[in-house]
Amino acid sequence: MDTTSTLPQTSRRGFLKSSAGGALMLSFALPLASKRALAQSVSNTFAPSAWLRITPDNRVTVLCGSSEMGQGVLTAIPMMVAEELDADWALVGVEQAPADTAFNNPLFGMQGTGGSTTVRAHWTPLRQAGAAAREMLVAAAAQAWKVDAAALRTERGHVIGPGGKKLSYGALVESAAQQAVPASPKLKDSKDFKILGKPTRRLDSAAKVNGSAQFGIDTHLDGLLVAVMARAPVAGAKVKSSDEAAARAVKGVQHVIALDNGVAVLAKGFWAAKKGRAALNVQWDLGAGLGADLSTDKVSAMLSDAAGKASAVAVDSGNLKDAAANSAQQLSASYEVPYLAHACMEPLNCTAWVRDGAATVWVGTQGQGPTQQIVAKIAGVPTDKVQVNTTLLGGGFGRRFAHDFTISATLLSKLSGHPVKLIYEREDDMAAGFYRPASVVKFEGALDDKGRVSLLRADIGSPSIMAGSGFMKLPESGVDAMAVEGLADHHYDIANQRIAYGQAEPGPQVWFWRSVGHSQNAFFLESFVDELAHAAKADPLQFRLQMLSKQPRLRGVLELAAAKAGWGKPAPKGIFRGIAVAESFGSYVAEVAEISIAKDGTPKVHRVVAAVDCGMTVNPLTIVHQIESAICYGLSAALYGKITHKDGRVEQSNFHDYPVVRMSEMPKVEVHIVPSKEAPGGIGEPGTPPLAPALTNAIFAATGVRVRKLPIDTTALKRV
Missing domain, CATH: 3.30.365.10 (Aldehyde oxidase/xanthine dehydrogenase, molybdopterin binding domain)
Incomplete structure (x- = not known):
């Protein structure tokens, strides 16, 4: 059976017409949909719904409203439906859904894919779709056999009755379509999952290998x-x-x-x-002004000035003045990251x-x-x-x-x-594209006489994605949530804090980039926390753990990554370790980077050990692949990524001057998944934020040089 993705070429109305004869068409309600609307869908009148199709040949087709860009949604979406349906996975296929409000992402309120939301958003409604279909098939079989539905069970695309007799789902589609749609279908306990949580080959892999996949x-x-x-x-x-x-x-x-x-x-x-x-x-x-005169030096100066004047307060707790006065040691540092391109492989x-x-x-x-x-x-x-x-x-x-x-x-x-x-040729997109914001942060921190962090102040200068997106607005507070995420909502137990934002708009269009604000703010925060740990003469792991006493999931990934990496044990000669942790998009990831430094100052990343707690899992293989991908993406940015300007023009054009990590540079990556009963988190982005600080913290361990600006300047790391 061909289970690869197909791209429908008909309208939604045409699809419904062609599928009506001899098939069970079932929509599942998105949040707030009425029972009446759900019931109407069976008679092909309910528009805001997503669709499951079971045909007389026992094949199950799931329509996926999310976009497949390598993150595995064309497999994850069918897995969630098939689990509750008790479908035979060998007979499950997937089609890309048309644009229709029926397939709105419940977390977005529109049909779109991003923010590592696909599984999180559809975890309940998609499982409800499968469960409702299963109950209708059981009701149809019970009617045919004239028995109580409670006496029946389902398994691999069949309803099984007394004495072991069976009816396939395909044989039941016509009668099942006449059943009432359950208002509250019962979902499985996770201990009974047969598909979810199991390593599963992707449904789109074969088409990508044989060349039939359509980009x-x-x-x-x-x-x-x-x-x-x-x-x-x-x-x-x-x-x-x-x-x-x-x-x-x-x-x-x-x-x-x-x-x-x-x-x-x-x-x-x-x-x-x-x-x-x-x-x-x-x-x-x-044009006049910033257009013709835009330069990277001017961008840096504008952002630094905005950080110095940051007045849109995102967090203000405790008393910074008293904490500073009573501190045993104070630190300050400035960090900076450049604009970054997305550098998609397909133009x-x-x-x-x-x-x-x-x-x-x-x-x-x-x-x-x-x-x-x-x-x-x-x-x-x-x-x-x-x-x-x-x-x-x-x-x-x-x-x-x-x-x-x-x-x-x-x-x-x-x-x-x-x-x-x-x-668009890649040169076109890099020269006039949409960039991850350049950003500057100015930190102040303090330690008490026991070496504990008593004060944290962070002033951020950055362009605003919200203001420039065209479909969002800055709130009255003036705080761009994406510019401060990962800093304003960090989980460290620090009593006295002030996190503020200063908007600066040098001119280039800024946009969402894999992990958005977390991508730079995890680098900022986890690097400065490492600075504080060094000032306190504390082990970087233990220093973090003592500030996370109320954060069991962050502690869990930190301890797991550290244990698997051998933290606390001597590293091989010439190898140095750095550690970082971040929560983003509902998931928790810690990473340990193992590096060496060449005589010319070039860092070589040999191994990255990652521990991830993303709640209940759909496909563990996808989790591993996405963490590997996110580490590669973050490593490329940390080592090489920058979009610079001179005389109003972008200086980069393609991979020769905007390099990405080559296969020979890719470290060994180990991914360890924390078993969890928590609701699913995202996985497409959370592996990126910890990579840069884990790497630069390892560089400090190796050289004593603190990297506060990306990409890494290897000239500062040269051995004397």
Whole structure:
């Protein structure tokens, strides 16, 4: 049986029509949905729902409304349904759902994938869907056998009755569809799970191996034109001049279209479009002020100034003045991180076709709901006339929650009258893309006469994702929650604290980046905590544990990672260890990095030991893979990642000057999962935040040099 993902090419209405005959169609209610709405779904009238399909051939198909970008949702979503359904996993398949409010992420209130929310958001409603279907199948069998439903059980796609007689789910679909939908289906106790929590091969792996998997860039339509754009190098830049005639003279070029954010060349193939763009020879007016004069030094100065004036208070507890006066030792330090690109392996792309009062897009997006609404507005058609085909994503990391490439592709199709595939080369995305905010923090800390932390002050200077997102607003307090997360909500027991935010906007667009504010704030906090531990002449592990007496889950991952890494025991000659811990997206991760330092100052990471408590698990293999991936991503940023500016332009363009970790540089990664009965946490992002501080704390252990700015400057680590 083929259980790989498929991409529906029909509308939701068409899907329902084609699936109605001889199949049980069951929606499950999202939070706040009424019992009446749930019951109506069986008669194909309930719109805000998600769908489970069981056909007479015993096959179970689950529709997944989340985006698959390597994090395993096309397997996790069916696993949650199949567990409560008692389905035969060998007969379970998955389809990518269309854009529809039926598939809204309950934590977002819209259809979108991010914030490590997919499992957390759907843990209960998806299991309810499976449980409700199971109870309806049992009721149908009980009716057929004229026995009490309580006397029946289910196992691997069958209802089993007295004397061991069986009916397959496929044989029961018609009668099951006539049963009342349970208002409160009973969910399994986790001790009875047969699918959840078990290592499971991913349903999309085979298609990715054999080449049949469809990513956005694979889309092809008859009459398709490929577009590339000469895009504004900085926000607000305008075209001063361009040679459109030269571009049109390139063989294969069909159209040259000017948009507000650049000039697009449409051609019969990518290379023709690329050559046409080069022939444009666009000259830009970068504008006055920050546009033309933007530089990394100016960004750093602005952020430092904002941190020094931070007045939007996120946390204010105790009495800092008295704590400082009574302290035995005081410390201060400033930390800084740069802008970072997402550097997705698949270049950003979108194929759009606007025609006949409707619009269709094929796109690897993290936000199907917003995409549908935005495309409708751009194309000038009703929302229900917009079909969003979500393809596989060749890397997301938050970047594909933005809609710039979808907007431009839709406009180009509308203006040209053709289906258009817009492709951003990596150089395009790095030069005028969406970045993880650069950030500066200024710390003050104090120790009492027993070496305990008595004071912590952190003043943060950073651009605001909330203010620049287009769909969020800064609260009246002026605190950007994403700029302070991981600092304002840390779990260390410190009585006297002040955490404040200062907004600075140098100009570049800032956006969600894997683990968002936690990515920089864990580096800041865990590095400064290490500084405090050193000042107290304390072991970094024990220093943390004594401040986490009321945090058993953080203590648990710290102790597990330390034990597995051999913390406290002599390391091999030339090997040094650093440790860090962070809670993010409902999960707890501690990491120990083992490193050595070459004579030229280059750090080599040999091993990273990670312990993760993410609550109840769906697929342990996915957890391991995501922690490994997050460590690789965080290591790339710590060693190499930076977007810098000079004379208003970005200096990086591709992997040659924005390197990522190569296979030869990848450390051995050990992942240890803490058994838990807690509700599931996220897993796509929480492995990234502890990596940088674990690495830099190990560097301090090796050299005595404290790394306070990323990426790591190896010149400061050279041996004398």
